Amino acid sequence: MLDSLSRYATRPKCVNMLSWKGSIISSLDFASSAAQYPGTFYWDFHRADLHSCLLRRAVELGAVVRCKARVVDVKIDSESTKGEDGATVVLDGGEQIWCDLVVGADGINSRLRELLLKKPDPPIPTGDLAYRLLLSTSDMLEDPSLAELVTNPQVNYWLGPDAHAVNYVLKGGKLFNMVLLVPDDMPADGASTLEGNVVEMRKLYEGWDPRIEKLLGLCESVYKWRLCIRGPMESWSHESGAWTMLGDAVHATLPYLASGWVLFTLWFSFRRSLFVYFRTGTRHILLPYLKIS
Numbered sequence: 554m555l556d557s558l559s560r561y562a563t564r565p566k567c568v569n570m571l572s573w574k575g576s577i578i579s580s581l582d583f584a585s586s587a588a589q590y591p592g593t594f595y596w597d598f599h600r601a602d603l604h605s606c607l608l609r610r611a612v613e614l615g616a617v618v619r620c621k622a623r624v625v626d627v628k629i630d631s632e633s634t635k636g637e638d639g640a641t642v643v644l645d646g647g648e649q650i651w652c653d654l655v656v657g658a659d660g661i662n663s664r665l666r667e668l669l670l671k672k673p674d675p676p677i678p679t680g681d682l683a684y685r686l687l688l689s690t691s692d693m694l695e696d697p698s699l700a701e702l703v704t705n706p707q708v709n710y711w712l713g714p715d716a717h718a719v720n721y722v723l724k725g726g727k728l729f730n731m732v733l734l735v736p737d738d739m740p741a742d743g744a745s746t747l748e749g750n751v752v753e754m755r756k757l758y759e760g761w762d763p764r765i766e767k768l769l770g771l772c773e774s775v776y777k778w779r780l781c782i783r784g785p786m787e788s789w790s791h792e793s794g795a796w797t798m799l800g801d802a803v804h805a806t807l808p809y810l811a812s813g814w815v816l817f818t819l820w821f822s823f824r825r826s827l828f829v830y831f832r833t834g835t836r837h838i839l840l841p842y843l844k845i846s
């Protein structure tokens with residue numbers, strides 16, 4: 554997929570750790586870091602671009618994608634009436650789909666995790682939330698102190714009291730992504746994503762590096778996400794080997810741990826097992842993947 558992905562990648566030159574007032578704490582040059590591991594690189598993607606590349610490739614390889622197909626149950630054959638060696642997925646309209654292997658990846662609020670564990674198991678709030686915003690870089694280019702963040706693409710982390718901020722360029726320099734991490738002030742029993750208040754958000758970053766204040770001044774609307782984690786599970790798969798789990802449903806981590814990277818590493822481990830399964834039909838080959846948990 555390198556060719557298709559490379560068309561959408563933004564290539565940051567370095568990552569900087571900055572104090573909340575803007576002075577550099579440490580810095581890593583991506584070109585020299587990648588040079589130590591030939592064939593590796595540091596790329597940033599807009600999520601929609603990454604998803605569309607993955608979707609196109611999956612369809613090219615013969616995947617059939619169905620939308621509006623909410624899974625409400627998974628039955629392992631020994632527990633169902635079909636009597637074959639596989640699993641049956643039940644959709645909310647009642648339709649049942651039989652398959653050799655179920656890979657559940659239904660996100661942080663996973664229904665399948667609870668089905669696998671046979672008990673309620675909601676995500677655990679961490680006490681932090683994230684404001685996420687995308688700015689148009691055309692506004693930033695008009696201000697010389699912000700223009701450099703676009704013309705010299707870089708990943709910057711500002712670390713401050715009770716908060717931090719991360720940003721980088723996306724979409725070939727057209728968009729600027731910012732994630733701001735602060736204490737969670739959302740109602741405990743309410744939704745985990747809400748429209749945020751731009752004025753409140755700016756207040757949390759008053760007195761920070763003037764570039765942060767200017768960037769937040771360009772923001773017109775924002776959403777905030779409660780940050781949750783998932784506790785460890787004894788196993789990520791059903792003992793039959795016909796059903797396994799992947800992604801935030803079983804190993805959600807916080808943005809501070811570079812969750813995308815964690816998922817990517819785990820995905821590689823899973824892909825290796827899946828490859829052997831498809832070649833040999835030995836479904837239990839998936840079981841070692843669980844041991845990572």
Ligand SMILES: Cc1cc2nc3c(=O)[nH]c(=O)nc-3n(C[C@H](O)[C@H](O)[C@H](O)COP(=O)(O)OP(=O)(O)OC[C@H]3O[C@@H](n4cnc5c(N)ncnc54)[C@H](O)[C@@H]3O)c2cc1C
Nearest residue numbers: 622623624658659660661664683778799800801802812813
């Ligand atoms: C604020 C915030 C910022 C983040 N920033 C980054 C970042 O910059 N980079 C990065 O790499 N990661 C980031 N992450 C983490 C990243 O979003 C997740 O790790 C990733 O999306 C997990 O992918 P997933 O496929 O496991 O779950 P999801 O992306 O949540 O996908 C789950 C899918 O399952 C579907 N679904 C749910 N229930 C059912 C059901 N019962 N039946 C059928 N389908 C169902 C959902 O509709 C959804 O399409 C961030 C997370 C948060 C909260």
